[in-house]
Amino acid sequence: MLVRTNETMRRLNDGPLAVLVGERVFSSEFKYRKGTEVFGEGDAAEYVYQIITGAVRTYKLLADGRRQINSFHLPGDMFGFENGASHRFSAEALVETKVRLMRQRSLLHTVASREGSTTNLLRLVTQSLQHAENHMLLLGRKTALERVAAFLLEMDDRQSHPDVMILPMSRRDIADYLGLTLETVSRALSVLRDDGLLRFIGTTQRQVALLNRCGLAQYDA
């Protein structure tokens, strides 16, 4: 994505709602097994979630099964915040995922009684909006290679540029995020590998070492 700065170094209890933590607002924890639904589109929006460990995809479906993933959520990220009474999209655990959760009503109430946290909550929503704006540019106007390069740089950034990046999602998930097919994603990754921009680590294809981040950024428009 275009905006990568300041997305790094997110830690638990260090996000926009840090001020609320430890105030009996985050009432409980919960664990989801790989592939299970956290909530579905149209479900009552009772809780807000923060990921402790694991990863979650949020997505919308068309009637015939076409899927668009809005975003991937990693440890520290919050999701599920809704204005209305029901969720506008679905959320599923990509892998075994532990979350902290609290009631939305409780959150809004707490926020309303506290100056400053208002702005934090607003910032949280604004950041999602910013991500969405960048993603619309990607979906509307970028080529397959540009999309995949942007995706790798986004994940790299959100994992704080590790030597070996772990992708918790399948090729199909990546494809549904980028508005492509899984075959096209696979081919693009192969091109980038053959061009010496990345290397797959070990036996799995979900551990990636970025060998040339600047080169990758060239591929991204």
Add this chain to the structure above:
Amino acid sequence: MLVRTNETMRRLNDGPLAVLVGERVFSSEFKYRKGTEVFGEGDAAEYVYQIITGAVRTYKLLADGRRQINSFHLPGDMFGFENGASHRFSAEALVETKVRLMRQRSLLHTVASREGSTTNLLRLVTQSLQHAENHMLLLGRKTALERVAAFLLEMDDRQSHPDVMILPMSRRDIADYLGLTLETVSRALSVLRDDGLLRFIGTTQRQVALLNRCGLAQYDA
């Protein structure tokens, strides 16, 4: 778009920030000629805008000129709200446009001192996010015909289902909104016309009568 309910009947002074109007918050009005820039990506985000008459496009550009329009703003709509110090996208008047504008700092300050308006401001941002989520689904997963049908239904809804809808934007604007080329948009409109779903009114091609909204909705996925 998927969400059309409650987008109708928006009037001036009747939006999310109605509570703020008449409180010397909206300091002034300004007029932009057709095609002129309201603000550019990266500009200092000093003001928030509300359209009185006319229409505005907000968009992002890639280095080589590819453009993605995030949204079209019609009378009553607000835009230009930013979390950070600078605008994340550009805004231009589609036609001669009159706006009301106020300083962001002033808005935030006023909001902070008033219970309730916080939630309204939050709702404003959340609505933009909701629009973005629906648009990502369109950009990532819908065909050209589905996109154009969805566009017509969105505009129809936002103009409160008039007999004759006026499109203030060019085919190129529509294309850049829908992630297509202007030729593809033109062809899709011709298909819908030939199928009896719409009719062009008068001499211009920017006045459209929707003859069969349910039929159009079938085209949309």
Add this chain to the structure above:
DNA sequence: ATCACATATTGATCAGCATCAAAAAGGCAC
């Protein structure tokens, strides 16, 4: 280790939309 199933890669072909091109229609100044 073996088997069954899920995931990923790679290849061949196809289709939808983009691109290139030209003509028609509309808008606007004079």
Add this chain to the structure above:
DNA sequence: GTGCCTTTTTGATGCTGATCAATATGTGAT
């Protein structure tokens, strides 16, 4: 109205990415 420029439509062709298909690799259970 006339002329000029912009916008829109329509047509011909091409290319990117989708689809269909086969193989390879990985994973998890027993």
